[in-house]
Amino acid sequence: MLSELLRRSVQRPQFLLIQHLSERLLLTGATALYSQARDKMTDDIAVDAAKRTAARTAVDQWVTEDTKILGIGSGSTIVHAVQRIAERRWKEGELADLICVPSSYQAHHLILDYNLNLGDLDRNPNIDVSIDGADEVDRKMVLIKGGGGCLLQEKVVANCAKHFIVVADYTKNSARLGEQWCRGIPIEVAPMAYVPIKLQIEALFGGEASLRMAKVKAGPIVTDNGNFLMDWRFIANREYDWAEVNTAITMIPGVLETGLFVNMAHKCYFGMADGTVKVQNR
Numbered sequence: 001m002l003s004e005l006l007r008r009s010v011q012r013p014q015f016l017l018i019q020h021l022s023e024r025l026l027l028t029g030a031t032a033l034y035s036q037a038r039d040k041m042t043d044d045i046a047v048d049a050a051k052r053t054a055a056r057t058a059v060d061q062w063v064t065e066d067t068k069i070l071g072i073g074s075g076s077t078i079v080h081a082v083q084r085i086a087e088r089r090w091k092e093g094e095l096a097d098l099i100c101v102p103s104s105y106q107a108h109h110l111i112l113d114y115n116l117n118l119g120d121l122d123r124n125p126n127i128d129v130s131i132d133g134a135d136e137v138d139r140k141m142v143l144i145k146g147g148g149g150c151l152l153q154e155k156v157v158a159n160c161a162k163h164f165i166v167v168a169d170y171t172k173n174s175a176r177l178g179e180q181w182c183r184g185i186p187i188e189v190a191p192m193a194y195v196p197i198k199l200q201i202e203a204l205f206g207g208e209a210s211l212r213m214a215k216v217k218a219g220p221i222v223t224d225n226g227n228f229l230m231d232w233r234f235i236a237n238r239e240y241d242w243a244e245v246n247t248a249i250t251m252i253p254g255v256l257e258t259g260l261f262v263n264m265a266h267k268c269y270f271g272m273a274d275g276t277v278k279v280q281n282r
């Protein structure tokens with residue numbers, strides 16, 4: 001009886017239409033999801049290729065047999081730079097005496113993994129060239145750094161270098177800060193001071209500063225130096241004097257360093273979507 005009812009209803013045109021539409025809808029949904037995933041993968045591949053081209057070009061132009069001490073930045077672009085240095089060291093027999101000074105735990109282990117000479121600022125405080133990535137670079141070559149949480153040591157190492165060279169992909173190349181990088185300016189702070197620091201930054205410059213939370217650990221991110229990280233989302237479209245902002249924030253007790261790098265970068269190498277490299281000078 002039940003099966004007979006089912007059989008009849010299934011044969012009704014309305015049912016067949018609904019069934020057809022549902023199948024179409026599912027198919028359209030699945031196709032849209034698939035194309036989104038495919039486009040994202042294509043973008044990721046293009047961005048990574050751009051990082052690689054920028055990093056390799058910068059290494060080949062700036063790391064020569066005369067380079068004795070090299071600062072090594074942090075992030076995903078810098079991996080390509082270290083790979084190129086290792087290739088020249090171990091395949092092409094160059095750069096045997098090059099000493100690499102790391103700017104993070106990640107950089108330290110990259111240098112060890114590729115069997116390069118590991119240095120430190122105690123013995124090698126005068127760096128010839130430092131190469132590092134960036135989260136965003138504006139037209140005056142002010143950088144936002146610290147997306148990967150390593151800004152304090154990165155700034156110290158960059159500051160010890162005669163030439164500070166930035167390597168990045170085309171998504172980091174902006175006219176104004178905040179145009180493409182929406183996660184704010186990273187600021188490393190002493191854990192006990194983050195609430196007053198947050199309130200003072202917001203009172204001074206507006207926007208919102210928040211503690212960066214860890215993804216696979218309960219609670220906040222803890223930096224390589226045992227501190228907390230705040231991300232200050234400044235007001236988009238407001239004209240900031242970044243040198244002034246950087247000085248003012250650095251003066252707040254408990255702030256260890258900001259991810260604003262003003263007047264530090266010597267040249268920026270951007271890997272472009274078309275495979276070329278754009279070089280920006282200060």
Ligand SMILES: O=C(CO)[C@H](O)[C@H](O)COP(=O)(O)O
Pocket residue numbers: 073074075076077078132133134135144145146147148149150151154
């Ligand atoms: O400042 C940094 C880490 O603190 C990185 O250099 C910056 O986040 C860029 O990273 P990536 O090369 O992965 O885009």
